[in-house]
Amino acid sequence: MKMSTSTTLFILFFMMISSSYSVNFSATRSGSLHFNLPEVKIPILCKTLLEIPFYIVELGFGTPKQYFDLLFDTGSYLTWIQCKPCEVRCFNQKRPVFDPSLSFSYAAIPCHSIDCSLVKSVTYPKLPCSITCKYFMDYHSDVSSMGDFAREVLHLSPNNVIPGFIFGCGQNNSGSPEIFDGILGIQNNMLSLVDQASSMYGRVFSFCLPSEPTSKGFLMLGGSRVLSQFRYTPLVRLSNSERGYNINLVGVGTVDQNVSVPHFPVLIDTGSRLSLLPSSVYVPLRSAVRKALSKYTPIAKDPENPFDTCYETRSLKEGGIPPVDITLQFEGGVDLKLPQSRVLQDLSLATCIPIVELKNGKSGILGGIQLQTLEVLIDVANSRMGFAEKKCG
Known part of the structure; x- marks a missing residue:
């Protein structure tokens, strides 16, 4: 059957940032099945503003890496951070804003490239562009971000990195109360962290949200777990x-x-x-x-x-x-x-x-x-x- 252009792009994109990853299972002596996958475990912190909790992960971007606090969000798919030169506006954040010029692994996605067509096939709205591929995210609150799609090295931990990670480099941002520097998108989409990391960790993850600032939670991609515990x-x-x-x-x-x-x-x-x-x-x-x-x-x-x-x-x-x-x-x-x-x-x-x-x-x-x-x-x-x-x- 002949596929439409959008279907072909979707499949090509999937092949570029993911691979078919079969989830392996093993059995213990007691007979309990386990997931059997490589894993990375990332701490989740609870920060509050006016007693409202925000769940934060710290990740590194670039070479050399620059660290940022991202809101852990299972309700959206795109990961983005604020970027210099902040062409329109950037909200206040405690860490310096990401500077692409300081990273030799940063690569903006050109407007008329295959990459741009691919990311646009799985995002909405689809913005017009002239030089770099553009995105816009609105969270139905005071938070929004508009900027450039780009590829960069993402550091999940000192020993776990994702090269060529597609993210949003925000040039027009609003809404953060100095709690986070961007958003980590986990939702089921080809641009999410889960899908872009699936060739290493499969399409399985878990998280635990801390209840107060003095405690820690975690985000774990992949990993070995006893299935009967859930x-x-x-x-x-x-x-x-x-x-x-x-x-x-x-x-x-x-x-x-x-x-x-x-x-x-x-x-x-x-x-x-x-x-x-x-x-x-x-x-x-x-x-x-x-x-x-x-x-x-x-x-x-x-x-x-x-x-x-x-x-x-x-x-x-x-x-x-x-x-x-x-x-x-x-x-x-x-x-x-x-x-x-x-x-x-x-x-x-x-x-x-x-x-x-x-x-x-x-x-x-x-x-x-x-x-x-x-x-x-x-x-x-x-x-x-x-x-x-x-x-x-």
């Missing part, structure tokens, strides 16, 4: 073009009730500071929290605060918080218990449920707070996600 739910596709890590939410359990709902896809998004859940799940969850905290009076709704259930932090600390028993239920019989730290978040003077009710919509979001201290395994090759309760240490 509870699995299938990944679902919302459309042919959508590549997010979505899983089906099927119910919520509380002390008083167990509510089943029609399959409702939620995006696993570590870059989101809040979760969006349908009314059928959020209302029973909120009722359980309010019942457990019935001796306290909720604070009146603040129009600038997206959360509808908040309490005075000082009162809760003085009077104590009783346990709140809530479980999110996913397809395949996977139950995700939410301890107090994943149900209530301190926001300076107020403590709130960090979840927003989604009254309309066909899909939701499960943000970073509800994932803290879990090891989340994403097996892209086998289209499934696994959860394991463990401390990040």
